[in-house]
Amino acid sequence: MSSFMGDCKIIVCGASKFAPHYRAIAYSRRNNYPNEVSPEGTPDGAADVHGEDLAALARALGFSRIRVVAHSSGAHAALFFAAKHPDMVTSLAVNEPPALGMLSGLPNSAEILKEFASLAPAREALKLGDVQRGIPMFVDVVGGPGAYERRSDADKKMNLDNVASYQADAIKRPRPIFTCDMAKAITAPTLLSDAERSPRLFHHVLDQLEACLPNRERIEIPASSHTVTVDNPNAYEQAVLAFFAQH
Numbered sequence: 001m002s003s004f005m006g007d008c009k010i011i012v013c014g015a016s017k018f019a020p021h022y023r024a025i026a027y028s029r030r031n032n033y034p035n036e037v038s039p040e041g042t043p044d045g046a047a048d049v050h051g052e053d054l055a056a057l058a059r060a061l062g063f064s065r066i067r068v069v070a071h072s073s074g075a076h077a078a079l080f081f082a083a084k085h086p087d088m089v090t091s092l093a094v095n096e097p098p099a100l101g102m103l104s105g106l107p108n109s110a111e112i113l114k115e116f117a118s119l120a121p122a123r124e125a126l127k128l129g130d131v132q133r134g135i136p137m138f139v140d141v142v143g144g145p146g147a148y149e150r151r152s153d154a155d156k157k158m159n160l161d162n163v164a165s166y167q168a169d170a171i172k173r174p175r176p177i178f179t180c181d182m183a184k185a186i187t188a189p190t191l192l193s194d195a196e197r198s199p200r201l202f203h204h205v206l207d208q209l210e211a212c213l214p215n216r217e218r219i220e221i222p223a224s225s226h227t228v229t230v231d232n233p234n235a236y237e238q239a240v241l242a243f244f245a246q247h
Contacts, residue, residue: 017237022067022244027057029074031168033161039129044073044165045098045175051080058088069240071095071229072142079178079209082186089188091247093240096194096226100201101177102208115201116141123170131163138166144197144225151230183212189247190216191240195224195231202226217243 018024028034029050031041042049054077058066067090070078075097082089103109119141125134139148139159148156190213194206210218219239224231 017233017241018069021241025061029053029077029165031165033158037162037164039164039167039171041164041168043168043171043175044162045076045169047073047076047080047097047099047178048176050074050077051084054078054081055085055088064088065090067091067093067244069093070097072226073098076175076178079183079186080176082188082190083178083182084185086185086187089186091189091191091244092186093191093193093243095221095228095236096198096202097178097205097209098175098202099178099205099209100175101179102183102205102212104177104179106204106208112201112204115199126163126167127170129167131160131167135159135163135166139227142199143227144199147225147227151227155230180208180212183209184214186213187215189243191243192216192218193221193228193236193239194218195221195226195228197223197225197231199226 029044030046030053031037031043050073054068065088068078068081070093072095075094076099078092078094079097079099082092100113103112106112119138122134122137122141125131125137135156136148139151140146151159192206192209192213194203206218210216221228221232221236221239224235228236
């Protein structure tokens with residue numbers, strides 16, 4: 001499930017803190033529970049497809065402009081959405097999008113990407129259908145050692161419910177490329193957030209987004225790894241609410 005939100009014009013996941021202030025709408029992305037799922041379906045990382053789905057959903061709900069809150073792969077999709085449909089975005093909050101295309105051309109990009117080389121065994125396990133081994137491995141690489149064990153039973157179940165989209169990532173095409181020129185097309189106020197204990201790769205991606213986005217602020221969520229909504233939800237939610245109050 002992606003983390004999207006809206007105010008009479010907003011679209012969110014984990015919407016309880018936002019609902020008193022906005023009309024908050026949580027939805028499940030394509031190839032995620034309770035939608036039809038298949039390892040042969042849409043990959044979790046198909047950010048361009050998921051971004052267009054968000055635009056279609058907003059229009060179907062009758063919203064001309066929305067605020068968006070998004071995390072990880074959902075944040076990657078939100079960037080594609082905002083770049084292609086800048087007139088539909090009031091403001092945007094993205095937490096650690098895996099927009100690896102932003103690293104292209106950096107002199108140390110190969111070294112930075114080595115940090116995620118350990119995803120290969122997790123993806124291979126998922127590709128073979130060994131989800132009980134693959135999911136914890138995947139979560140611990142992305143969120144840091146021990147990230148899977150820190151998750152609640154509900155979050156672990158959500159990982160299992162949505163495993164088809166991860167399996168599709170392991171089998172299908174690589175993630176689409178989000179570029180600096182695309183970021184420059186996002187005119188809405190944008191909050192970039194990363195987490196104190198996240199893998200450095202995410203910080204490098206945000207460094208490049210910060211340099212390219214024309215209207216952005218950046219914060220670091222303390223006492224948290226990649227999964228800020230699990231590790232330090234109050235700090236994250238309050239930061240987003242404060243940003244939206246200003247934008």
